[in-house]
Amino acid sequence: MAELDTSGGGKHKGGKVRTKKKATRVDLTAMVDLAFLLITFFILTTTLNKPKAMELIMPDKDDKNTQMPVPESRTMTLLLGDNNKLEWFVGEPGKTQPAVIGYGKEDLRKVLVDQNNLIKQSHGGQPMIVVVKPSAQSTYKNVVTVMDELNITGIEQRAIVDITPVELALLKRDNLYK
Amino acid sequence: MPRVKVARKSTAIDMTAMCDVAFLLLTFFILSAKPKTQDPAQIQIPAATVIGPIPEVDFSTISIGQGKVFFNVEGDDVRKKTLEIMGDKYKIAFTPDEKNTFAGVESFGVPISQLKTFLALDPKQRGTIAQPGIPVDTTNTNELYDWVHSARLADKYLHDKDLKIGIKGNSEENFPTVAKVISTLQKQKVDRFNLITSLKSK
Numbered sequence: 001m002a003e004l005d006t007s008g009g010g011k012h013k014g015g016k017v018r019t020k021k022k023a024t025r026v027d028l029t030a031m032v033d034l035a036f037l038l039i040t041f042f043i044l045t046t047t048l049n050k051p052k053a054m055e056l057i058m059p060d061k062d063d064k065n066t067q068m069p070v071p072e073s074r075t076m077t078l079l080l081g082d083n084n085k086l087e088w089f090v091g092e093p094g095k096t097q098p099a100v101i102g103y104g105k106e107d108l109r110k111v112l113v114d115q116n117n118l119i120k121q122s123h124g125g126q127p128m129i130v131v132v133k134p135s136a137q138s139t140y141k142n143v144v145t146v147m148d149e150l151n152i153t154g155i156e157q158r159a160i161v162d163i164t165p166v167e168l169a170l171l172k173r174d175n176l177y178k
Numbered sequence: 179m180p181r182v183k184v185a186r187k188s189t190a191i192d193m194t195a196m197c198d199v200a201f202l203l204l205t206f207f208i209l210s211a212k213p214k215t216q217d218p219a220q221i222q223i224p225a226a227t228v229i230g231p232i233p234e235v236d237f238s239t240i241s242i243g244q245g246k247v248f249f250n251v252e253g254d255d256v257r258k259k260t261l262e263i264m265g266d267k268y269k270i271a272f273t274p275d276e277k278n279t280f281a282g283v284e285s286f287g288v289p290i291s292q293l294k295t296f297l298a299l300d301p302k303q304r305g306t307i308a309q310p311g312i313p314v315d316t317t318n319t320n321e322l323y324d325w326v327h328s329a330r331l332a333d334k335y336l337h338d339k340d341l342k343i344g345i346k347g348n349s350e351e352n353f354p355t356v357a358k359v360i361s362t363l364q365k366q367k368v369d370r371f372n373l374i375t376s377l378k379s380k
Contacts, residue, residue, distance in 0.1 A: 032200055140351040141349035
């Protein structure tokens, strides 16, 4: 193994001079400890630090063939305002009163699930369509949260659309846009 | 009754093999660890629950932070080819030295007119100076459009793969900046992106 043969000291002037046998075996415990500590560190840092990605698919802007008419009664619009608040309504803007909610589990997710069920019931199982309209004062995080909630609630038919002046006026009225 | 003599055994175990294995693994992990790319801007990525892994090759990242846009494409060879294509487009001749420097620069955000001066800086300075960001406006051919287009061409030419595009946006970034980037990408019929996020629980 890791030992060297150190036996056999030289003879000196006829008389026997015994060199002391020393073991060359080194205690490796500390070294192994250190090595495993570093391994653990590297394993943890490499696997935990990997960024992940959420896929976002936007509709093709030029392709007019795949665009289909959308019934207003099945459409839910989310207007993203500032201060991490949004408002939602079903149908055409102005006809139904929008409600202001936050992005939390109890707010947005609950509304999405409830409305989806309501619309499915009244439209013979047809799913809800969600139109996300981020205003200029909403943040990127808000949009990601909304898309994530839509993924969680399994609402497949959604789109990110530019906000219209009518809807911007609604946000301004509710103090969600300055 | 005679006493049973238990042979005294040394409690020291030979750790040589264990040590060897440990260091072998250590070397492997150190070598396989990718150094963290330093973003020129402070970017705090948002969290999401439904997410997948991002590819490590044939991937381009567009970082958005503090209203500025930065561009990066994975792979030294792809970066080099991208710069060549960009040089042809903008009629700027890059020297082989500049191309090699560019191959080592990960994320950058300078207009192409300032790229030569940027590459002439030493690596330390390059990390510290404030980069103005790649120009993104609403015109049909802004510089980001050309960078992405060139990178896609370069990747197709070198690896024969379709370049995937990731958007790494800062959480608190106002959405219009991100929307500008998305519309730039959609102009070249890139409709699938990966929004780079961290994991959160439901």
